[in-house]
Structures are given as structure tokens and as C-alpha cells.
Amino acid sequence: MKSRNKLKIVNDPVYGFITIPNKLISDLIEHPYFQRLRRISQMGMSYLVYPGAHHTRFHHALGAMFLMRKAVQVLRYKGIEISEKEEEALCIAILLHDIGHGPFSHAMENSIVENVNHEQISLLFMEELNKNFNNRLTLAITIFKDEYDRKFLHQLISSQLDMDRLDYLRRDSFYTGVSEGAVNSERLIAMLNVKNDKLVVEEKGIYSVEKFIIARRLMYWQVYLHKTSLVAEQLLLRMLKRAKELTDNGVELPASKALLFFLKHSITHKTFTKDVLDTFSKLDDYDIVSAMKSWVEEEDFVLKTLAKMILNRDLLKIKMKKKPVTSEKIQKKIQQTMQRYNLSEDEANYFVFTGSIENQAYRMDKETINLLTKSGKVRDVAKASDQVNLKALSEKVIKYYLCYPKRNN
Structure with a gap:
């Protein structure tokens, strides 16, 4: 595929202008695997409760990469050596950390794909992209899998205070209008440091950490685990399971080619081949919505009723x-x-x-999450x-x- 490489700056409603750091990352963003994230909602069915929650995994991935670059800048200023290659690998790893999400973020992995979670699919995508980009993602994958000898780099991607959480709490708070989740990501990043190869927060950042933990709890009860979102997601899972059950029994349901493939085949982690991955990469929210709009006309009472409930928000x-x-x-x-x-x-x-x-x-x-005291001791927050x-x-x-x-x- 010929690279266009035109995307240099993105205007983000949360952080302002996000600069794409180099050609490799720009080309990764342009790749169809990543562009698909524009069509995967960040918060699943939460828009039925919070009408503004229509932002996507694409938004989140770019935001997390922006914060990662800020974190690297802060740590370098404090004398922590991070090479250009390590910085690039961190940006790639956080950019691609959610690339394996299916339609409505979690619907696929709990319904018509068996025992395959989005983290495993993300890794499959990353390994396939690594082949396409002449193994230039190898270091990013090593850090992502926590197999690199500098452990604090993985903590920036996945820990209790990582760039993923710092972005999604602030971003989801912004788009839902739930101000309780608005964490001060700049302050938290400014307080980061490294001690004995572990990520720590300087002691004076304790109140920002406290607010971060409380904000996370409030966002889970108020947004992510909101009972209306919960029942809507359960209905979505059950609708897909019913569609698969009917397909297994020989019923021909209208659906996109990609969705029909997963309805007709039993896919596990062992059978998730390159061809399956390519088919998965063609699936997004629109396949499910389009199918739902057709399924309300089906004869099966269970399938059509579940589809109507979701489409009409009559849960x-x-x-x-x-x-x-x-x-x-x-x-x-x-x-x-x-x-x-x-x-x-x-x-x-x-x-x-x-x-x-x-x-x-x-x-x-x-x-x-550990605090670094002025005396150099490390304590659990x-x-x-x-x-x-x-x-x-x-x-x-x-x-x-x-x-x-x-x-x-």
C-alpha cells in the first residue's frame, strides 16, 4: 500500500494539537487496521445514557500517545535516560494497545468469539504489522509484552497509573459530561519519576494520585458500570449469541460478509489465523448496527425483540x-x-x-502506585x-x- 503520510497534526478536543512524531507512526496511523478504530466506539453502549459518548478508540489511542510523549519528556528532564528508539517503541505500543477491540469495544470477545480477549487480538495485529513494517515494531512488542529489561517502560503502558488510564478517564469524563472523572493528567505526569527501575510518583503529587483513584471509582459506578449501559451491553451480547445459535441451526441471517464469517465459524485463539485477523479487521460498530436494523424484521421472536430493544432504547x-x-x-x-x-x-x-x-x-x-519520599524511600500511596x-x-x-x-x- 502506498503511504500518503499526510497526517502531521491532529486537533484533539481534550489536549489541543497532537503532533505525529515521525513517518513510521504516521504510516501506522494510516494503516487500515488502525483506521478501523475510527469506527469502534470507546464506551460501547454508554451513549444510551450519556448522548455525548460517541468518541472512538481512535481518539483514545492518539490521546494516550500524546500523554506518553509528555511522560518521556518529563522523565528525561529528571535524568532518566530513554533513547529515541525506546521513545518510538513506547509511542507505538501505546498507540496500538487497543487495536484488537471489536465492535462496541467488548461485544465480540464475550459472544461470538470464544475465549479470545482484545489484548490477545491487539498482539496479533501488532505482530502482523511488524511483518508489514520490516520488524520495526519488535521493540514496541517486547515492551508491550513486558519482556524488556527496563520494566518501568512497560508500566507507562500498563499499570495502575499508566497513560491508558490517564487518557480514558479524562477523555470519557469530557465526552460524557461527568466532571467527577476529570483527572489532572498533566500534574500526574509532571510528578512521575523512576526509582530502582520502577515507576514512582514524587511525594508532593500524593493529592493528585488520591484524586485519580477516587475519580476512577466514581467513573466506574457512575459511567462504566451504570445500570442502563450494563443492561444494554448484556442485550447486545445476547443478541449476537442468539444470531450465532440461529446460524448454527441453518437459519440464513442478513449480515455483512465479515459478521457472517464469525457467526458461521467457531473461532478460538488457536484458530485466529492471518485470514481470520484480516476478516476481524473489517468488523466495526456499523456491521452490528446494520445487522440489528435487518434483524428486527426476522421471524425469530428472541432475535428481533433483542434488536428492537437496543435500537429503540426500550431495555x-x-x-x-x-x-x-x-x-x-x-x-x-x-x-x-x-x-x-x-x-x-x-x-x-x-x-x-x-x-x-x-x-x-x-x-x-x-x-x-508508589510514592518517592524526599528521603528516597518508596511507599505505597x-x-x-x-x-x-x-x-x-x-x-x-x-x-x-x-x-x-x-x-x-
Whole structure:
């Protein structure tokens, strides 16, 4: 493919102008694999709750790369040696870290692809691009996989305080209008340092870290785990599962060629070949929306009803509980649904189901966010903080939900 290499500056609504650092990164952005991210929503079904949440994985990837370059600049200023090749590799790794997301970000990996998550698919894309670009992505992949000898570089890409989280919290806050998630990414990056090959935050940045952790917790409850978004995503997953079930039984459903491939084939990580990857790269949100608009005309009650619910935002009732829902209550809702719509129990299970969500804003058991004191000591932020609730935020909170048709009240 002939490279156009015209994209030099992007005007981002969050950070202003983002400069593309070099030709290799510009060519990667121009590649169809990456351009597809323009058609993958960053927040799945959240636009049904927050109408402004129509930003894409493309926005997020560029924003995370912008923050990565800022972080490298700060660390170099503080005497941390980062070579030009390492900087380029960091920019490539963070740029491509989400390239494996499917339609509506998480819908594919939980429905019609078996036991394959977006991180694994991202790595497959990166390895394929590495072949296309004469192995110039090798260092980026090594850092991405945490196989490079300088461990703090991987932490910039994936840790409890990485450029991924710093961008998506601020960006998602901006597009949803939920101001509680507006973290001060510039301040946090300005406080970064490295001690014993580990990423640390200077002690005077403790309050910014506290706000970051609290913002993350609030964004999860208020946005990412919002009950309406939750039930909409569950309906989307069930719609795709029903479509696959019908296809397996010989029903010919209208869908794009790429979507039909995944409906007709059982794809696992072992069978995710180059050809499968190329087909996956042709899938985006529009394939699903287009299919939904056709499926509302199908004979199958389950499929057409699920599609209508999503398109018209006429969703199931969802109730949140502190304790698991009893099997008796679930069975009662299933029986009511079976009788009302003349369904089998298997069909009713598409409309009545339970599950759980969890929120853990900070983990003390896993690669903690560490503060560097003036005396040179390194301490876990939760232990150094005078905010009692930081330790509380490290506790996992689990909530349970029950979904069922509204008319079954």
C-alpha cells in the first residue's frame, strides 16, 4: 500500500494539537487496521445514557500517545535516560494497545468469539504489522509484552497509573459530561519519576494520585458500570449469541460478509489465523448496527425483540442488589416471561438473567502506585495517604443485578 503520510497534526478536543512524531507512526496511523478504530466506539453502549459518548478508540489511542510523549519528556528532564528508539517503541505500543477491540469495544470477545480477549487480538495485529513494517515494531512488542529489561517502560503502558488510564478517564469524563472523572493528567505526569527501575510518583503529587483513584471509582459506578449501559451491553451480547445459535441451526441471517464469517465459524485463539485477523479487521460498530436494523424484521421472536430493544432504547428492567439473587426469584421471572410471550425456558433465559459487577479502584495486592519520599524511600500511596478512604477504595465492592422484561413487575 502506498503511504500518503499526510497526517502531521491532529486537533484533539481534550489536549489541543497532537503532533505525529515521525513517518513510521504516521504510516501506522494510516494503516487500515488502525483506521478501523475510527469506527469502534470507546464506551460501547454508554451513549444510551450519556448522548455525548460517541468518541472512538481512535481518539483514545492518539490521546494516550500524546500523554506518553509528555511522560518521556518529563522523565528525561529528571535524568532518566530513554533513547529515541525506546521513545518510538513506547509511542507505538501505546498507540496500538487497543487495536484488537471489536465492535462496541467488548461485544465480540464475550459472544461470538470464544475465549479470545482484545489484548490477545491487539498482539496479533501488532505482530502482523511488524511483518508489514520490516520488524520495526519488535521493540514496541517486547515492551508491550513486558519482556524488556527496563520494566518501568512497560508500566507507562500498563499499570495502575499508566497513560491508558490517564487518557480514558479524562477523555470519557469530557465526552460524557461527568466532571467527577476529570483527572489532572498533566500534574500526574509532571510528578512521575523512576526509582530502582520502577515507576514512582514524587511525594508532593500524593493529592493528585488520591484524586485519580477516587475519580476512577466514581467513573466506574457512575459511567462504566451504570445500570442502563450494563443492561444494554448484556442485550447486545445476547443478541449476537442468539444470531450465532440461529446460524448454527441453518437459519440464513442478513449480515455483512465479515459478521457472517464469525457467526458461521467457531473461532478460538488457536484458530485466529492471518485470514481470520484480516476478516476481524473489517468488523466495526456499523456491521452490528446494520445487522440489528435487518434483524428486527426476522421471524425469530428472541432475535428481533433483542434488536428492537437496543435500537429503540426500550431495555429490560434492571435491579441492583447487595446480595446474589435467589434462584427462586429468577425462576419466578422466567416463568412469567415464558407465559407472557409463549417462550421456551431457553428462550426466556435471553430476557431474564442475573450477574454481578465489581469495582476496585485501587489494588494493594498488585503492582501498587508508589510514592518517592524526599528521603528516597518508596511507599505505597494507600499507606502514605492521610485519606482513610484510600484503603477502603482498595476493597473490592461487588453488586448483583437481575434483568427481566418491564411488564413482569
